[in-house]
Amino acid sequence: MVFYEKKIIMNKAEIDRTIKRMAYEIVEKNYGVDGLVIIGIQNRGVPLANRIVSKIKEMESVDVPVGILDITLYRDDLNSAVDQPIVRETKIPFNIDQKKIVLVDDVLFTGRTIRAALDELIDFGRPKLIRLAVLIDRGNREFPIQPDFVGKVFPASSKELVCVELKEVDKNERVVLKEIKETGE
Amino acid sequence: MKLKNKDLLGLENLDKKEIQLIMDTAGPFKEIFTRSIKKVPALRGRTVVLLFYEPSTRTKNSFELAAKRLSADTLNVPVSTSSVVKGESLIDTVKTIEAMKADFVIIRHGMAGAAEIVSRAIKSSVINAGDGAHEHPTQGLLDLFTIREKKGKIKGLKVTIIGDILHSRVARSNIWGLKKMGAEVRVCAPATLIPKEIETMGVEVFYNLNKALKDTDVIYTLRIQLERQKEHLLPSLREYTEFYGVTNERLKYAKEDCLVMHPGPMNRGVEIFGEVADGKRSVILDQVTNGIAIRMAVLYLLAGNKQMNNRD
Numbered sequence: 432m433v434f435y436e437k438k439i440i441m442n443k444a445e446i447d448r449t450i451k452r453m454a455y456e457i458v459e460k461n462y463g464v465d466g467l468v469i470i471g472i473q474n475r476g477v478p479l480a481n482r483i484v485s486k487i488k489e490m491e492s493v494d495v496p497v498g499i500l501d502i503t504l505y506r507d508d509l510n511s512a513v514d515q516p517i518v519r520e521t522k523i524p525f526n527i528d529q530k531k532i533v534l535v536d537d538v539l540f541t542g543r544t545i546r547a548a549l550d551e552l553i554d555f556g557r558p559k560l561i562r563l564a565v566l567i568d569r570g571n572r573e574f575p576i577q578p579d580f581v582g583k584v585f586p587a588s589s590k591e592l593v594c595v596e597l598k599e600v601d602k603n604e605r606v607v608l609k610e611i612k613e614t615g616e
Numbered sequence: 617m618k619l620k621n622k623d624l625l626g627l628e629n630l631d632k633k634e635i636q637l638i639m640d641t642a643g644p645f646k647e648i649f650t651r652s653i654k655k656v657p658a659l660r661g662r663t664v665v666l667l668f669y670e671p672s673t674r675t676k677n678s679f680e681l682a683a684k685r686l687s688a689d690t691l692n693v694p695v696s697t698s699s700v701v702k703g704e705s706l707i708d709t710v711k712t713i714e715a716m717k718a719d720f721v722i723i724r725h726g727m728a729g730a731a732e733i734v735s736r737a738i739k740s741s742v743i744n745a746g747d748g749a750h751e752h753p754t755q756g757l758l759d760l761f762t763i764r765e766k767k768g769k770i771k772g773l774k775v776t777i778i779g780d781i782l783h784s785r786v787a788r789s790n791i792w793g794l795k796k797m798g799a800e801v802r803v804c805a806p807a808t809l810i811p812k813e814i815e816t817m818g819v820e821v822f823y824n825l826n827k828a829l830k831d832t833d834v835i836y837t838l839r840i841q842l843e844r845q846k847e848h849l850l851p852s853l854r855e856y857t858e859f860y861g862v863t864n865e866r867l868k869y870a871k872e873d874c875l876v877m878h879p880g881p882m883n884r885g886v887e888i889f890g891e892v893a894d895g896k897r898s899v900i901l902d903q904v905t906n907g908i909a910i911r912m913a914v915l916y917l918l919a920g921n922k923q924m925n926n927r928d
Contacts, residue, residue: 501644504656504686504916515618515920518644518913554653 434592434609440567440585441606446597449582450479453564454486456580457533464491466531466559470498472548473519475537478599479566483535498523500534505547527556533580537595539565542574567606569593619917623735623742626751627792635793639761641913642906648685649905658916659686665718667693667709668745669700669725674880674904675745675755679722682911691718706730707737714738720915723747741918749783755879756789758910760797762903763834766875771798776828776870777819778860779838779887782809782849786879787838791817804828805860808849825860829869836877837862837888853886863889867897875899 441449461467464487471480477499484497501519509515534548545563552561564580569587585608587593592609596602617637621629630638648654664683668676676692683690693713700709706725713721720741723731728748735742746752764770775794781787781803794801795818803814804822815821822828829835840856850856862876876888876898884890893900 504648504658506658509658509920515917517617518641518916520644521647550657554655555651 433612435612436607437591437610438608439605440593440608441583443604446566446582446604446606449566450482451486453580453582454483455490457483457562457564458487458491460562460579461531461533464493464495466529467533468496468498468525468527468530469533469535470500470523470552472534472536472544473499473501473503473521475595475597475600476500476535478597479537479564480535481599483533483564496525498525500548500551502544502547502551505551507543507547521551523555527552527558530556530558532558532561533564534561535564537566537597538593539563539568539576539578539581540571540593542572542576545576546574566595567593619921622739622918622921623731623744624753624914624918625731625735625742625744626753627756627789627796628751630753630793630796632796635757635760635796638757638910638913638917639764641917642757642761642909645909645912645916646906648912649908655685655687657687659683659688659919662686662688662719662919663691663717664688664720664722664915665691665693665713665716666745667695667713667721667723669695669723669730670746672724672745675724675752675907678904678907679743679745679754679911682908682915683720685908686912686915688720688915706734710734710738714740720918741921743914743918746785749785749788751789751792752785753789754907754911754914755786756793757914758903758907759786759790759836759877759879760793761910762877762899762906763799763875765906766899766902767833770794773799773833774802774831775799775834775836776802776804776822776832777836777838778804778825778828778862780809780840780844781805781814781838782811783841783844784838788817790836791819795819802828802832806850806856809844825866826869829866832870832874834875834877835862835867835870839879839881840883840887842883857886861885861887861889862892864891864895867892867895873897877903879903 469480469484471477480497484495487495499522501521503516503518562579565578566582568581568584590611595606598604680690718740722743722745724745725747728750730747731744777787791801801819803819804825844850878900
């Protein structure tokens, strides 16, 4: 499948401002940083989680614990995935019992990733609550899952692809809308 | 990325990229062992059958735990009390297992090539857990993984394998794997335990242990089976130990930071001494832990194989 770039949804400065605003909202809704932990979902939820943590540090001067979650082994499509996903690192170096977790991912789409993430987190312990922060909500949910903190709502069609590119993993720093190229064959 | 074949029969059939994929996948699996719930649902509903025609505790337990930690169901077929003793052929046995809708058949057999024969007879994924003196691929993979974990690389390392090379499937799998990953491999044993034309595998043969150990990064000791003496391959175990037993004194000939490995079970005081096996260079227990991670990686990767999912 070939994709062409249709539109830039967010640029570098917008991403930075959005993450900052989300960090404020997280602290506000949590009434401070007590019991707060941030967990990023592999792959691009991890740098986003780190950025939220450093924004919180700037405003509250506190290091909020940060973890990494890889949901590959909790996916529901091992039989059908065209290309088998690579298993990446999971690292939660703290006890999550009674913690208030903010789960971070780049794009919220069907909700299946979040379903897997919730199942996996429950195997680590019994958090007090789990909230969800995503940079982009592109709609088309297949599960009853809604985010608590949203960078931007951007409804996209099933032919379109919303790609978050972050400098920690990609060349660029932007959110871009792509569409499948009809080759006419 | 995926593995090309539905089966894992030997390291001879894997290419470097596939070996790397298995090792890279095994890394994250190790973290699961540190959780209080050491289990993930990846293979829920899959069935893994363990068919061991030779005694094994270590490998069988390791495979069984690997399957269970992936949430697969396991079934042990005890050969000594099954229809095998009533004269059922290997092919009939595995076809029966396939008819029970097993997804994986893990087989150990005394005959070289048994796993391959089975893999051609059934559509289930076959993992070779040791076939005669031919191969023991998951052992080879876990050894490569352990070396890479401890040394940070495999390429360019000098690895010396000591002991019964002639009868050892572990040695063969290790040689295939190590050569593919760019290591320099030496084998060292009395001439009676060195197979003919082993040099064609790209290894250097030594009969003197002190010479073989010079600049060695990894010492790999093999189990000396006590029966070998009866086959007149060794004059006596005491003599073998005298010339080839790995002691602290001998370690001085190798590099200061060399690793000591052994696939187990060990004959302490024969091929390896307690002072070495329990010493600070030994990674023998790391091999055991890593074995489960490697076997989980192999099961997981084979489960994603296309042929496995389009069987019916």
